[in-house]
Amino acid sequence: MEYNVEKQHEKGKLHAIERIRALCDENSFMEIYSGVRHNCTSFGMEKKDLPYDGVITGFGKINGRTVAVYAQDFTVQGGSLGLMHGKKIAELIDKAIEARCPVIGINDSGGARIQEGVDALCGYGDLFYQNVRASGSVPQISIVAGPCAGGAVYSPGITDFIFAIDKISELFITGPKVVKSVMFMDISSEDLGGAAIHSKKSGVAHFRCESENDCYRKVRALLDYIPHYFGDDLAQNEKYKFDAKKKAKRIEEIIPENPRAGYDIREIINCCIDDDSFFETSAEFAVNCVTGFAKIEGKSVGIVANNPMGVGGVLDCDASDKIARFVRYCDAFGIPLLTFVDVPGFIPGPQEEQKGIIRHGAKVIYAYSEASVPKVTVIVRKAYGGAYIAMCSKHLGADYVYAWPKAEIAVMGAEGAIGILYAKELKDPSKAAEVAAKSEEYKTEIMTPKIAAKRGYVSEVIGPQETRARIARSFEVLARKRSMDTPLKKHGNIPL
DSSP states (O other), X not given: OOOOHHHHHTTTOOOHHHXXXXXXXXXXXXXXXXXXXXXXXXXXXXXXXXXXXXEEEEEEEETTEEEEEEEEOTTXXXXXXXXXXXXXXXXXXXXXXXXXXXXXXEEOOOOBOGGGTHHHHHHHHHHHHHHHHHTTTSOEEEEEOSEEEGGGGHHHHHSSEEEEETTTOXXXXXXXXXXXXXXXXXXXXXXXXXXXXXXXXXXXXXXXXXXXXXXXXXXXXXXXXXXXXXXXXOOOOSOOOOOHHHHHHHHTTSSOSSTTOOOOHHHHHHTTSSTTOOEEESTTSSTTEEEEEEEETTXXXXXXXXXXXXXXXXXXXXXXXXXXXXXXXXXXXXXXXXXXXXXXXXXXXXXXXXXXXXXXXXHHHHHHHHOOSOXXXXXXXXXXXXXXXXXXXXXXXXXXXXXXXXXXXXXXXXXXXXXXXXXXXXXXXXXXHHHHHHHHHHHHHTSSHHHHHXXXXXXXXXXXXXXXXXXXXXXXXTTTOOOOOOOSOSOOOOOO
């Protein structure tokens, strides 16, 4: 079959078939439904023969394992989606569910095919329905490799991971022309819905890539960390590297002496996982928390962590959404969860309250409580108030909770607590020594992890250098965990 490759190259983009070949193992792609054509007879469409109706569909292999792939071809009627175009993709997803393999969609489309009217909308509806059917059954990955506008954005929006590409991706409900006509605002496609906007501000894109080839490389890498279907055993790398001596020394040095000072939680993460195995998701969005996949003794785990380097590691609306969705993904596909806690609380103030921090924060509590996969939590420094509970505490079903000796677990920090308990004394200079003594008593008697350990809320107080071994052994013990404690119900109602 002939493809209009040059037309895409002129735009600095690969053609749909080139994209599939770059993504899949060499000579592994098998196209299906190449003979499908539209059945529209309006506005001169009866005279147009659109090859494969503008979307290439089929099955290939990535790292030797089967995947379903579709790629919209912008050179064929702008990659627009009509009835048969949508049905092709929907049928592919249905077949992928039956074949128990991931679905990867490469989106490059001008949107709904206007000439087909409601038939085009039917095509989108069929696609959305299959996206939802596949959710939690097989992984769904969306690559935005061109425009994706209007109703088209909701198929990627339903999928598990979205990859955006610098200077190529465009993702928005309404394009710049509509924005100008309705809101009298001049804005470029890049500023409205480019890769950076969705990876940094909206959080819609989980990965931002510098080029198409970089994107396909990262998709291939992601598939090495996740199960390829619900019930799939997580692949274990027989050979893994971990420099125990070097990392044991480094992990003792990471947390600053000043309890208010920030640091990058990724340093602690990297001291506990196999060398160079951290694969971060949504790295540029909600930087006060970190999510991603890693290997521990060759086995995949999902990692969630507060990051004091970003806004002190507080939980706000965006961080809550990021954490909750990642936790639910891992739980859906049976990926064990490892949580590192250093959180001073939920963010205060009218701005976040008005955005709905109560509703968003509740998602974290719900997601962790609902998750039945093995859950291990490590409290490395602060764990205050409701945020202590929310970050996979024993109370939300964590299997093992470990705390470092200098960890602080309390309703709030010493300064805030003393400010409330001894408000009158603080106003009297003559009682400064008494207040200072009470502050020290609060730190040593209330905030210490030993109290939580006595109550059974902390499984063990451990030294930083013990952390990797404790985590690995805990997940080994939990490898065959099965949760049976579920009340009779259809499903819960997460506070979306």
